[in-house]
Amino acid sequence: MNIFVLLKKTFDTEEKIKINDGQIEEDGAEYIINPYDEYAVEESIIQRDEHGGEVTVVTIGDDESEKQLRTALAMGADKAVLINTDEDLEDGDQSTTVKILESFFDDKEADLIFAGNVAIDESSGQVGPRLAEALDISCVTTITSLKIDGDTASIEKDVEGDVEMVESALPLLVTCQQGLNEPRYPSLPGIMKAKKKPLEELEIDDLDLEEEELEPKTVTIDIFLPPEKGAGKVLEGEVDDQVRELVTLLKDEKKVL
């Protein structure tokens, strides 16, 4: 089976976000594999080990993205592709990303494409479904279970806490949700082998794309941090009174009841 994983690097969850001149400061930030993409990498390895084939991990990024790709290779992926847009692309949005990927997948004949449900930075959740649309293949989002039998995939999908069962033919793109699996640690032998696994680097020029096609379709007006969390309110008095006060507050002040 020809399996691909779409991978994005995101800020380490412990990284403090600072905004300078309307831009998020990236200098010195530590990056990790987007946690939802880790589920994707894990599932791709599981499916390959069961059904055979090859796992290729693809990312769009810069020189630094090699690190996350090597981690995926150390986990067990076979090959990696870095589409390096650092020098060619000033600005981009989900439309840009999908255009690049569409062109990349043009000659790939993928049977299965895994992506994360969302990336934890901008949380748009668009790239997976839009790519499936562009490639004209089926797409199931937020999957929590995947069984493949021949050309058919039986899928469980998270729908706001409920489970929906879906069957789909391959080729197929799925986005992975928490609960699908428990991503493995890169193994020690895996880490030592990762450097020797093939990592192909492509640029926009290699993908037969015109720069105009890559123009973002959205405009970012402002970037700001959420308001700082204020001090909480401690209710006092008899428990009955406290409950009554809480209900009143939720009803009248917060208007959530």
Place this chain on the structure above:
Amino acid sequence: MHLRLTDEQKMVQETIRKFVENELIPLENEVLRNEREGKPSLSAAKQEELQRKAKESGFWGINTPSEYGGADLGQMMQAIVSMEVAKTFVPFTFGGSADNILYYGNERQKEEYLIPTINGEKKSCFAMTEPDAGSDTRNIKTTAVKDGNEWVINGEKTFITGGNEANFVMVIAITDKERHQQTGREGVTCFIVDRDMGWRSEYIDTMGEWGPAALVFDNVRVPEENILGELHGGYNLGLEWIGFARWIVGARAVGAAERLLQMAIDYSKERKTFGRPIGDRQAIQWQIADSAVEIEAAKWMVLNAAFTLDQGEDNRHLASMAKLYGSNMGNRVVDRVMQIHGGMGYTRELPIERWYREARLWRIYDGTDEIQRMIIARNLLKGNVKVGQFI
């Protein structure tokens, strides 16, 4: 010269860090609770589960030769792993390794003792130290006397790491008293002695949450075939290299000190006195700064000791320096971190007092401060090492 970790080393560091954060640190409260109640720090089942998880991830046999299924990654990797694992006090070491001297065994001994030890089916300990012979190994008194095809061992060993749990011991005993007295390094032999051959172990309670054992040999009979290496040649089992790995104590101190310093930094931002966080006060800032500087220094010494051995060079001078400086640094840092935490630091709600007790051992075991200073001074005075030789 390139003073940065390689990509592989960085990835190993990050993976172990993740393992420690996800698998070990969540057990810390359980460990503290168990220890307060006088139970083992972690249940046997929990320990097995951790070992299984680590092994599944291929974190196993980090320094074991590949012919025995190990990863054989060398000392730098060992240093990186040791520092990361030391960031928690949850007792855990990656499996898949055996004491260096076991590799001197013959084929049968490797089959029966070395391989099961690497695989975690058997536990070993090494017994040299006696009540009157620590680093001054010439003073050992335990004897082995030949009787037929067997040797009869009598004597007492003490402070034996792993002695309570071991299935077998590698014990050093005098087999030719005269030769031993004349030469100091000949006339002693190493025997592999199964527990069921009759030696006893007694737990030695300590200031820490871990205790070594005293071993008693009372007419313990051992077959000739259980001699490890050569008769009268116990010291030829690489024992002169016994100091090559003592930088690991320094590595432990670095890992623990980094975690402790971070706790102090976090606390000094939260805790307010007289209306301001204590981190605003110079008295606290200087303690943080001094700790950070000393950790950094110790870390480079540890890495240099490990790196030097990986180059196939004699690192014992550097290992002693890293051990001496690292363990003292660790004691100073934990003391400052407790001071910054004030009364909270002294309680058993936080792990600082536990680390404080553990840290005191670092200056004592694997050669005391005084022994390390003696080694370092002797190397320099005798001219075995020149001032500024290594870098």
